[in-house]
Amino acid sequence: MKDLEPETPFEINDYIRLEQMPHFLCPGCGHGIALRALLWAVHELQIDKDKLAVVSGIGCSGRLSAYIDANTFHTTHGRPLAFATGLALARPDLHVIVITGDGDSLAIGGNHLIHACRRNLNLTCMMLNNEIYGMTGGQVSPTTSSNRYTTTTPAGNTEPVFDACALASAAGASFVGREVTMQVTGLKNLMRGAIEHHGFSFVEVISDCTEIYGRKNDLGMSPEMMLSQKATMRPEAYRNTVDVPFRPNALECGVLTQKDRPEYGSAYREMTANLRAKGKQHG
Amino acid sequence: MVEKRNGPTNVLIVGVGGQGVIMVSKVLAQLCQNHGYEVKQSEVHGMAKRGGGVFSHVRYGSAVWSPTIPEGEADVLLALEWAEALRWINFMNPDTGTFIADTQRIVPPFACRARGRGEEAGYAPQTPEEIMAQVRAGYAIDATSMAEDLGNLKAANTVLLGALSTTLEFPVEDWLEVIRGFVPPHSIDINMAAFAAGREWAQAGDKRVEESAKGLHKADVELQQQVITKLEITEEWCKGCDICVKMCPERCLRLNEQLVAELPDPSKCTGCRMCEWLCPDFAIKITNTPVLEAAE
Amino acid sequence: MANRVNLQGNQACALGAIAAGCTFYGGYPITPSSEVAEAMARELPKVGGTFIQMEDEIASMGAVVGASMGGVKAMTATSGPGFSLKQENLGYACGAEIPCVIVNVMRGGPSTGMPTRPAQGDVMQARWGTHGDHPIIVLTPASVSECYTETIRAFDLTEQLRVPVIVLIDEVIGHLVETVDLDDLTPQTTVSRKFADTPVEGFEPYAVTEDMIPPFPRPGDGYRSHTTGLTHMPNGFPTQNPAKAEAALTRTTDKLVLHKDLIEFCQLIECAGADLVIVAIGISARAAEQAVRDLRGQGVNVGLFRPLTLWPFPETTLKAAVQGAKAVLVPEMNQGQMVLEVERLMAGDLPVHALNKIDGEAITPSEIAAKVKEVL
Numbered sequence: 009m010k011d012l013e014p015e016t017p018f019e020i021n022d023y024i025r026l027e028q029m030p031h032f033l034c035p036g037c038g039h040g041i042a043l044r045a046l047l048w049a050v051h052e053l054q055i056d057k058d059k060l061a062v063v064s065g066i067g068c069s070g071r072l073s074a075y076i077d078a079n080t081f082h083t084t085h086g087r088p089l090a091f092a093t094g095l096a097l098a099r100p101d102l103h104v105i106v107i108t109g110d111g112d113s114l115a116i117g118g119n120h121l122i123h124a125c126r127r128n129l130n131l132t133c134m135m136l137n138n139e140i141y142g143m144t145g146g147q148v149s150p151t152t153s154s155n156r157y158t159t160t161t162p163a164g165n166t167e168p169v170f171d172a173c174a175l176a177s178a179a180g181a182s183f184v185g186r187e188v189t190m191q192v193t194g195l196k197n198l199m200r201g202a203i204e205h206h207g208f209s210f211v212e213v214i215s216d217c218t219e220i221y222g223r224k225n226d227l228g229m230s231p232e233m234m235l236s237q238k239a240t241m242r243p244e245a246y247r248n249t250v251d252v253p254f255r256p257n258a259l260e261c262g263v264l265t266q267k268d269r270p271e272y273g274s275a276y277r278e279m280t281a282n283l284r285a286k287g288k289q290h291g
Numbered sequence: 292m293v294e295k296r297n298g299p300t301n302v303l304i305v306g307v308g309g310q311g312v313i314m315v316s317k318v319l320a321q322l323c324q325n326h327g328y329e330v331k332q333s334e335v336h337g338m339a340k341r342g343g344g345v346f347s348h349v350r351y352g353s354a355v356w357s358p359t360i361p362e363g364e365a366d367v368l369l370a371l372e373w374a375e376a377l378r379w380i381n382f383m384n385p386d387t388g389t390f391i392a393d394t395q396r397i398v399p400p401f402a403c404r405a406r407g408r409g410e411e412a413g414y415a416p417q418t419p420e421e422i423m424a425q426v427r428a429g430y431a432i433d434a435t436s437m438a439e440d441l442g443n444l445k446a447a448n449t450v451l452l453g454a455l456s457t458t459l460e461f462p463v464e465d466w467l468e469v470i471r472g473f474v475p476p477h478s479i480d481i482n483m484a485a486f487a488a489g490r491e492w493a494q495a496g497d498k499r500v501e502e503s504a505k506g507l508h509k510a511d512v513e514l515q516q517q518v519i520t521k522l523e524i525t526e527e528w529c530k531g532c533d534i535c536v537k538m539c540p541e542r543c544l545r546l547n548e549q550l551v552a553e554l555p556d557p558s559k560c561t562g563c564r565m566c567e568w569l570c571p572d573f574a575i576k577i578t579n580t581p582v583l584e585a586a587e
Numbered sequence: 588m589a590n591r592v593n594l595q596g597n598q599a600c601a602l603g604a605i606a607a608g609c610t611f612y613g614g615y616p617i618t619p620s621s622e623v624a625e626a627m628a629r630e631l632p633k634v635g636g637t638f639i640q641m642e643d644e645i646a647s648m649g650a651v652v653g654a655s656m657g658g659v660k661a662m663t664a665t666s667g668p669g670f671s672l673k674q675e676n677l678g679y680a681c682g683a684e685i686p687c688v689i690v691n692v693m694r695g696g697p698s699t700g701m702p703t704r705p706a707q708g709d710v711m712q713a714r715w716g717t718h719g720d721h722p723i724i725v726l727t728p729a730s731v732s733e734c735y736t737e738t739i740r741a742f743d744l745t746e747q748l749r750v751p752v753i754v755l756i757d758e759v760i761g762h763l764v765e766t767v768d769l770d771d772l773t774p775q776t777t778v779s780r781k782f783a784d785t786p787v788e789g790f791e792p793y794a795v796t797e798d799m800i801p802p803f804p805r806p807g808d809g810y811r812s813h814t815t816g817l818t819h820m821p822n823g824f825p826t827q828n829p830a831k832a833e834a835a836l837t838r839t840t841d842k843l844v845l846h847k848d849l850i851e852f853c854q855l856i857e858c859a860g861a862d863l864v865i866v867a868i869g870i871s872a873r874a875a876e877q878a879v880r881d882l883r884g885q886g887v888n889v890g891l892f893r894p895l896t897l898w899p900f901p902e903t904t905l906k907a908a909v910q911g912a913k914a915v916l917v918p919e920m921n922q923g924q925m926v927l928e929v930e931r932l933m934a935g936d937l938p939v940h941a942l943n944k945i946d947g948e949a950i951t952p953s954e955i956a957a958k959v960k961e962v963l
Contacts (some may be wrong), residue, residue, distance in 0.1 A: 020573050025813075028824065029528055030572055038531030040571025057746065058809050063653070073814055074824060081656055082815035083649065084679050090649025091676075092663065095806075097637045098611050098654035102806055120649075123642035163731035192568045218532070226382075231537035276639075280632035287633060 023047040023057070023168030024075050031075050033068065034278075036230025039136050040191040043072050045192050045213075046105070046134060050201035061102045063092040063271070065117060067111035067143050069136040069216075086117025089124045100273055103203065106133040109142045114150040114170050121210075125179035128207045129272040134199065135172060135210065138217040146220035156225050161271040177265040183209035184265035189216065190238040201263060204216050207271045214241070297354030299331075301360040305379045305395055306371030308343045311448035314473060315369065316347035318452060321467045322461055323351035333358040342377060343399075369455055371448055372397050374415045389458045390429030393447060393491075394419050394501075395436075408518050408561065408579070419500045430454050430493050431500040437492070439486050443478065446485035453489025465489070470570075515535070518579040520562030526551050528574035535566035535575060542544075590770040596734040596760045597664070600690045601626030603738030604662050607777050609688070610636035611661035613650030615643055615669060618702040619758045620692040623664035643740035645674035646687070652680045655687050656814060657806040658782070660742055667700060670709060670716065677751055678717030679816045684749035684793070684801070684839060686780055688741045691753055692761040693869075695947050704947030705758035709868060710924035711752050714898045724752045724850055725898040727868040731765035735772050737895060740852070745780040748846055750802055750839075755897060757920065759855075759870040759949050783810055792823040793835070799842040843899050851901040851934045854893040857883060858908040861890030863963055865916045866905065866929050868897055870949050875918060877952035878930065884958055889959055900928050909937060914962055918942035918950050938962070 015089035024047070033039055042153060057078050064073035066085035073080040079102070083091045088106045094105040124131060140158060141147040147164050148158040151172065155164040159160050175191045176184045183205040183283060187195040195213060216222060216233040227233050244262025251258070304556045306312040314333060315481035320332040334347035347358045360382060368383040370376030383390060394486060398414050419431035434450035449470060456466050465485060474482045493499065502510050531550030543559035544566060552575065554560060562579040594602070601623050604612070612631055614624040624640065631638040637654070641647040647663050656663040665673060670691045680687050693709045709716075713725045723952045724744055728737040733757060741752040783790060783802035791811040793801050801821075804810035817825035826832055843850060857879055858864055867875040872893045881890045892908045894901050909915060915937050917926035919962030926941040933939050942958045944950050 021576075024573065030530070033571065035530035035572075036534060037571055040573065041569055042575065044568065054432075057811060058807055061657075061806050080813045081653075082813065082817065083653075084675055084816055087645060087649040087676060090646035091653035091656070093639070093641070093646070094611065094613055094655075095652030095657045096651025096653075097639060097650070098659045099657035099806060100662070102657070115322075118643050120646050123646070137664055190569070202848070230532050230534050230571075234534070234538075276637065280635065280637075283632045284635065291844075 017234045018043055018048050020047060023050065023077055025077050028075050032071060033051070034142075034217075034219040035067065036216065036218040037271040038138065038217075038230070038234065039072060041067055041189040042134065042136055042195065042213045042215055043075065043190075045083065045195040046107075046199050047076065048196040048237050049203055052200055053203055054216065055103050055203070059102055061092075061095055061099070061104045062103060062107060063088045063095065064107040065109065065110040065112035067112050067141065067157055068138070069107055069112060071143075072107050077146070084114050086115070087120060088112070089117060089120040089131070089133065093124065093129055094130055096129055096275055097276070100130075100277070104131050106131055108133060108135050110135065110139065110150045110151040110170075110172070114172055114175070118150075122175065122179040124208055125176050125181035125210065127272045128180065128182055128269050129270075130206055130274075132199075132205075133204045133208070133210045134202070134213060136213050136215045137172060138215040138221065140217045140221040142217050142220060146217075146224065156221075158221070158224070168179070172212045173210070173260075173264050181210045181265065181270070182207040182267050182269045183263070185210075185263045186212040186259065186261050188214040188234070188237045188241055188261065190234040191243075191261070194243075198262065201266075205266070206274075207269055299350040299355045301365045302349045302367045302369060302455075302459075303346065303360055303379060303382050304369045304371075305344070305346040305366040305375040306348065306393075306448075307375060307399075308345050310345070310371040311445070312345040312347050312371055315371070315448050315452060316349050318466075318469050318473050319349050319455070320351070320366050321472070322465060323349070325465060325469065326461060328352060329355045331355045331358040344378070346375075367391065367455065367458055369451055371395075371451060373419070374399075376508065377415050377417060380422070383426070386427065388427060389456050390422070390426040390431075390456070391420075391451060392419075392429070392431055393434040393451060394431050395433065395447065423498055426498075427498045430498070432489070432492060433501055436491060437488050441484050441488065443481050443483055446478070446481050449474075449482045449485040450489035450492075453486040453491070454493035455488070456490050457493040517582040518562055519582060520557075520560050521578045521580070522554050522557065522560050522562075522566075523576045523578075524552050524554070525574045525576070528572045530572055533573065534569050534571065538565055538569050540565060588895050589768050591766055591768045591954075593764055593766050594731050594735075595622055596728070596731045596756060596763050596765075597622035597690075597692065597765065598626045599731045599734035600664065600738045600754060600756070601630060603735040604660075604688065605630050605634060605741065606735070606769075606773050607660065607742035608740040608779065609660045609662050609742060610634065611651065611654035611659050612636070612638045612663065613641050613647040613654065613661070614638075615641055615647045615665070617644070617666045617669045619694055619761050620664045620666045620669075620690060622761070623690050624693075624798065627662075633898050642898065644669040644677060644683065648673035648676035651687050651689075652676055652685050655680070655685045656806070658803070660686070660746065660779070662688040662690070662742075664692065664951045666692045667694050667696045667709065668698065670712060674712075674717040678719065678721060681717060681721035681723055681749045681839070682719075682816050682818070683699065683814050685751070685814075686745040686749055686803075687751050688738065688745055689753045690738070693757045695945070701947045703758070705870060705920060705949055706945065706947070707757050707920040708924070708945070709755060710868075710919070710921065711927075713755050720836065720840065722750050723898060724748070724750050724843070725755050726752060726852075727755050727895055727897045729760060729869050729872045729893065731760075731763055732767045732772055733895070734760065735767060735769065737773060739777065742852060742908050746780040747778045747800070747849070748842060749780065749803065750843065754870075757869045757900065766793075783808065787811075791799075791821040793819060793821045795821060795826060795834075795838060799838055799845050847899070850896055850899060851904060852895040853901050853908075853951060854891075854895060855904075855908050856891040856893070858890035858892055858912075860888060861912050862888040863914045863916055863959055864892050864909045864912045865918065865955065865959070866892045866894070866925065867918050868894060868925065871918050874950050874952045875955050877957065878955035882951060882956055887959065887963065897925070900932070902932055905929070905932055909933070912937060915939045916942060916955070916962060918944075918955050918958065919963045920944050920950060
């Protein structure tokens with residue numbers, strides 16, 4: 009982490025479009041907490057809002073971009089990483105952050121996700137995983153837990169679940185992390201690490217959909233869902249502790265993968281600069 | 292000096308995790324063994340971690356049967372922390388016992404009953420003067436400050452050993468030899484100095500009290516700054532999700548009849564910001580203004 | 588200094604793009620358009636631009652729109668199935684008014700169809716491929732030099748009007764090699780979009796201006812505006828208010844009506860006093876031109892109307908061109924797509940005949956001449 013502390017304390021109203029508030033999310037939706045963590049990280053890194061570009065897809069997560077006081081792009085379903093790839097390559101001076109959801113990035117946009125991981129372009133991808141297609145009315149998603157009821161799994165979900173972080177790591181993402189919304193400062197620090205990372209960074213935020221997922225599955229209201237999500241997580245500090253054998257199914261939190269790989273945009277620009285230099289020599 | 296009696300001599304050493312209670316008791320046990328006594332040392336420290344209570348019983352004599360000191364029979368109570376000294380004071384023999392305690396106060400988290408920043412902790416209120424008036428002989432010594440002045444506050448336990456050495460019959464050279472064997476080589480000099488300082492301080496009389504201004508644990512004094520907390524709720528943004536109400540460690544928020552969060556008693560809010568950070572609707576804002584700034 | 592080279596139509600599209608100031612290409616390999624990508628991969632680094640081969644057709648369209656949202660001139664190229672896949676993000680560019688150029692080299696369809704065979708089956712897909720009512724401009728070069736010049740024009744139009752422009756060529760034109768003089772064809776100036784330069788305070792990214800083209804807020808210039816595929820108000824944020832939604836949608840289509848003269852471009856060959864006017868594009872237009880020459884030699888009064896801007900269709904120009912004619916013939920390599928538009932415009936005033944071919948072969952001049960004789 010950079011030893012850089014902003015002089016002013018974080019004030020969320022400096023980073024949101026006040027005229028668009030209150031936002032449209034349901035009561036207790038974890039996406040709002042994730043948005044705070046993201047903007048908090050942006051504040052701590054002292055990123056100029058004019059140089060911040062937020063690209064989002066479709067779904068509840070996709071709507072978040074509209075509330076951020078930055079250059080925001082609400083694109084098509086599953087494609088924010090594709091748009092962001094073009095934007096980041098065309099404008100390397102911008103900080104490009106992608107906000108996506110579990111359906112957006114793992115189902116319809118799965119191809120873009122794995123190739124973004126492989127390519128390692130300098131992008132930050134924050135995936136809000138609430139295990140459900142919320143905006144369309146609560147259909148099963150690639151991350152819906154087993155046996156959970158959704159409008160398209162009326163007898164319980166029988167499909168296995170995607171481990172988004174394992175997928176991203178396997179596809180080559182050079183920074184992968186996971187955090188629950190309950191740990192908002194931990195999430196902020198994780199987002200900060202992800203934005204600072206030079207290359208493709210992927211953060212899975214375990215968010216809660218109370219209204220149409222929690223309710224249907226008797227998971228309690230937001231506070232209960234948040235606490236139970238936290239309880240199923242293994243914090244980074246417990247990574248190599250006695251906790252591991254006792255809770256083999258706990259999801260690992262914190263930074264899961266961090267490695268040095270050539271960043272695509274810099275590598276491409278270096279290559280083209282060399283080509284132009286050679287071209288000039290030869291005449 | 293501890294009077295010779297039939298049966299073993301009992302030294303109860305107490306403190307909190309991380310201070311060196313075990314090291315002190317090991318030094319004493321080794322010393323006794325070197326002098327041909329039978330020694331029994333028993334301790335409880337497993338669950339203490341750093342900051343939790345630790346105690347160690349050391350008994351020595353020609354024959355020792357039980358490893359623990361019965362209540363009221365300790366010849367010396369050596370405490371590395373003030374509240375721990377008070378907790379164990381009834382183990383000391385009221386007629387013959389010697390009380391040696393560091394006046395250093397380490398406030399345990401659970402003593403922070405008043406949750407506001409800068410509020411008084413629920414720490415033992417008895418002053419060293421009051422306690423010293425009740426005991427037959429003893430020393431309330433600011434060993435931590437003495438050690439710190441010598442260059443390393445970790446040597447506070449050796450200062451106390453120096454004070455202890457005035458109450459037991461072993462020669463000074465033997466004490467020093469054992470201590471040398473127990474401390475890391477690079478800190479031998481400072482421990483020698485600490486022992487000498489503690490011994491010299493205690494030799495000045497049978498009862499002595501000295502408490503410096505640094506009597507409270509450092510972390511407490513420096514981190515806690517009293518603040519005036521203001522909690523503002525943007526009612527139009529609140530959707531009544533209940534997160535702030537359920538997550539507040541002080542349970543001081545509630546939903547009103549319109550299902551909007553409210554703070555009925557602002558004095559209960561400690562300004563911890565949990566509700567602000569977890570509000571998905573950005574409807575809560577906490578401002579903590581340091582009291583000094585507010586006065587200006 | 589002459590710069591005469593032998594070029595393929597696809598390559599000419601790429602060089603035209605470079606000449607127009609394109610600095611971003613996102614593509615995906617597909618026959619018969621791959622030469623556009625190959626040429627761009629070679630040429631873009633020379634001008635400091637960026638070429639990227641994306642993971643799929645959808646992503647390449649997304650990347651192109653994304654790059655253009657960053658303020659640079661961007662292009663992609665594809666063919667039939669790929670063009671279908673690009674439609675959603677193309678629709679986004681239409682709705683959010685993001686400039687971009689798409690070269691679509693038409694091949695036999697539907698589905699995989701005949702990848703190496705020519706067709707003109709995307710006339711309607713180019714116009715109506717993406718869902719919803721939307722503005723779009725489609726240009727139809729019929730030669731290698733026109734591939735070059737029309738791609739440049741495509742960039743000028745897309746940048747000036749903030750409407751996606753499709754360069755619609757068939758496989759024959761795409762793979763045709765002709766000698767062209769690039770210096771002759773390269774214009775002195777090219778057009779870039781109008782970037783917002785008004786005060787940030789109160790700026791509206793989709794404000795209704797006199798020319799109906801809102802200035803483009805470049806990221807980094809301080810406007811911090813919102814771009815969305817949702818129907819939006821002048822301030823860029825979504826609305827479902829009926830009046831506001833209709834106003835927003837009609838502005839984007841009315842914009843093209845307002846700038847009709849800038850967009851429309853046709854070639855009229857011997858239409859004056861013609862008994863029959865042939866309406867054709869691409870390779871079919873070249874065959875028709877030969878047929879016109881042959882038939883005129885035989886004393887048959889025919890003319891050719893060639894819309895280089897296919898969509899929006901140059902209605903008034905066509906209506907003027909067919910004054911005095913007795914019939915209209917539309918030869919095209921599909922089962923009758925452009926003919927529907929021509930029939931609509933003639934609306935019973937003139938008989939409209941179709942000559943259709945979907946066998947993967949180009950229409951020949953003699954086939955057209957025979958049809959003309961048949962209907963006259």
